[in-house]
Amino acid sequence: MNIAIVGATGNVGRKTLEVLEKKELPFDNLYLVASSKSEGQKIIFKGKDHEVLNLENFDFSKVKIAFFAAGKKISEKFAEKAAKHCLVIDNSSFFRMDPDVPLIVPQVNSSHLDQIKKNIIANPNCSTAQLVIACKPLHDLFVIKRIVVSTYQSVSGGGKAPMDELIEQTKLVLDGKNVKSKNFTKQIAFNAIPHIDVFADDGYTKEELKMSKETKKNFR
Amino acid sequence: MPISVSHSESVNIQFEKSFSLEKVRSALDNFEGCKVIDERIDGGYSTPLEAEGKDETFISRIREDKTIKNGLNLWIVSDNLLRGAALNAVEIAETLIKNNFYGK
Numbered sequence: 001m002n003i004a005i006v007g008a009t010g011n012v013g014r015k016t017l018e019v020l021e022k023k024e025l026p027f028d029n030l031y032l033v034a035s036s037k038s039e040g041q042k043i044i045f046k047g048k049d050h051e052v053l054n055l056e057n058f059d060f061s062k063v064k065i066a067f068f069a070a071g072k073k074i075s076e077k078f079a080e081k082a083a084k085h086c087l088v089i090d091n092s093s094f095f096r097m098d099p100d101v102p103l104i105v106p107q108v109n110s111s112h113l114d115q116i117k118k119n120i121i122a123n124p125n126c127s128t129a130q131l132v133i134a135c136k137p138l139h140d141l142f143v144i145k146r147i148v149v150s151t152y153q154s155v156s157g158g159g160k161a162p163m164d165e166l167i168e169q170t171k172l173v174l175d176g177k178n179v180k181s182k183n184f185t186k187q188i189a190f191n192a193i194p195h196i197d198v199f200a201d202d203g204y205t206k207e208e209l210k211m212s213k214e215t216k217k218n219f220r
Numbered sequence: 221m222p223i224s225v226s227h228s229e230s231v232n233i234q235f236e237k238s239f240s241l242e243k244v245r246s247a248l249d250n251f252e253g254c255k256v257i258d259e260r261i262d263g264g265y266s267t268p269l270e271a272e273g274k275d276e277t278f279i280s281r282i283r284e285d286k287t288i289k290n291g292l293n294l295w296i297v298s299d300n301l302l303r304g305a306a307l308n309a310v311e312i313a314e315t316l317i318k319n320n321f322y323g324k
Contacts, residue, residue, distance in 0.1 A: 001317075003313070011301065012301060012305045012306055015301045015302065015305060015306035016305075016306040016309060016310065018306070019302070019306045019307050019310045020310060023310055023314070025310065025313060025314060025317070026317065064321075065313050065316070067309050067310075067313075069305070069306070069309070087316065087321065087324065089309045089312050089313060091305050091306075091309060104308075104312050104315075105308060106308070106311045106312055106314075106315045107251065107252050107253045107311075110315050113312075113315060113316065113319070113322055114322045116322065116324060119324070121312055121316075123305060123308050123309050123312070124304075124308070125304070126227060126300040126301075126303070126304020126305060127227055127229065127300075127304065129298075129303050129304045129308050130227060130229065130277045130296055130297075130298035130300075130303050130304060131229060131231065131296065133251070133253050133254060133277050133298075133303065134231075134248065134251075134254055134277055134279050134294065134296045135231075135233065136251065137247040137248055137250070137251040137254070138233065138235070138239075138244060138247060138248070138292075140247075141237075141239070141243065141247055142235035142236065142237040142238075142239045142290070143235060143236035143237055144233055144234070144235060144236075145234045145235060145236050145290075146233070146234040147231060147232070147233050147234075148231070148232040148233075149229050149230065149231045149232070150229065150230045151227055151228070151229050152221050152223075152227065152228040152229070152230070152268075153221060153223075153227045153228075153300070154221060154223040154224055154225050154226050154227055154268060154300060155221075155222070155223065155224060156224055156225045156300060156301055157227070157300050157304070163224055166222055166224060170222070188222050189222055190222060191222065192221055192222075193221075
């Protein structure tokens, strides 16, 4: 069995490699796939060099499982094509609310995995995943009626660029210099921003709606 | 938040049934992927920095919400790149392999 990581050079892709280094997942070959920008780059996995391949012409029939960790647009464009040849485990939000795509936290609802219709399985939003894993054992015992949650999210959810910017902004503030935000709507260093993702008409943001809808789907 | 890694959540839950804090604590601590860190002393709770790089989701500040019926308050912290992404994805793959891909 072979596996592929799409978006292998990004934040989540590199983290997936780290997890695979530690786990004993039985696979033969690992293919690292990314945009043409990263093609040819070398990444070391378990002491061996792996060359990054171009997503545009990657043959998904070579693998049994493909992890997609390259964001919504890439999943929208490539996941269904890939799913004709292999099982796709998608980190993006694109398929999460698709009724034919199970939304899985294994400890919570692995029973939904026998309903794979499109060869695609979705990973919940990061805030949803940690909420449902803690709520599941309590829901089983006491039946949850209502949850009110406030999240305090780190910048890494936005990728590597916001992580670097947090450090840069912090240095600028400490040096008494002016800060101009690039990846944030306001200064992030020494501050708190009450907003993630785009606003909907009712004043909520998509991040908030995702959490509410995904939690219900996960517990269904 | 000006934090590199890990998301924190302040959570208020209302249950249909009554509960005891001991049962909440043991149910959480015995659930795979969860760990209770809740000592009710200075520093007896988990923070984003400590959750970074860890597979577990940490639950702290477990206390009753006495303003509503069957109410509970929690503080939940987890590495967003692991439980919220990479680890969860790999665990899905492990589950598929263990179950022979459910015949797929």
